[in-house]
Amino acid sequence: MAPEYAVSVPHPPSPTVKRPEPAEHAVVVDGVSHAYGGVEALCDLSWHAPAGAITALLGRNGAGKTSVVEMAEGLRRPDSGSIRVLGAEPWNADAAHRARVGVMLQDGGLPMGTRPLELLRHLASFYAEPRDIDELAGALDIPTFNRTSVRRLSGGQRQRVALAAAMIGRPEVLFLDEPSAGLDPHARRDVWDLVEAERERGASVVVTTHSFEEAERLADHVVVMNEGRCVVQGSLADVTDGRSLEDVYFDLTGKGTL
16 A cells, blocks of 8 residues: 655745755666565666656556655655655655655545645645646646545546645656546546646656556656666657657566667
């Protein structure tokens, strides 16, 4: 079960506080290994997410995508290796740093007894410059089911509320674990438009996905994982050599594309 945490909502620094100069990479995973009960989930895993870009983590179930993203979010610690998000270890980050990161978990993290807009207004109150709630909710069609508590929402409806919760504070880094899972085609395109808009405003986005279509639509940088290792990473053009992702096969021993 995913840890019961919502998007981090500590009081952010005043907007007058000078932020560090942007780094080349928003997220750096370096030699990370981790095991659950003796089962190796991540093995000397290294990849990076370029700043101001959308990075797609691709891989089959059990590849380790969610595990490493939860570590980058500060919800778990690796057994060895290091992870830096905006230059800091996420599990040791202070409140000001956490306010710069938005998180959408694969499952859980939302209070069940509240209604969607009530939740978004509460989260927005923690930030100095939150997004316009009505605009964000409208883009995700949330007002159409706002009279229903989160507990009684469908899976796709909860996905939309979780995405809005992750975006409400205008994060510099946004982690989205399968953001379009369970959505109909129209809602999926709406989500893709919002994710692309985050990149346009300068945010760095890390998306885990099983969908080649989603990766091709969104990704500037692709990381392919298998059995806790990085098989290949690079720009979409570098990884696919100009072909569709659906037509590319990967050597899962870690030697790259075939």
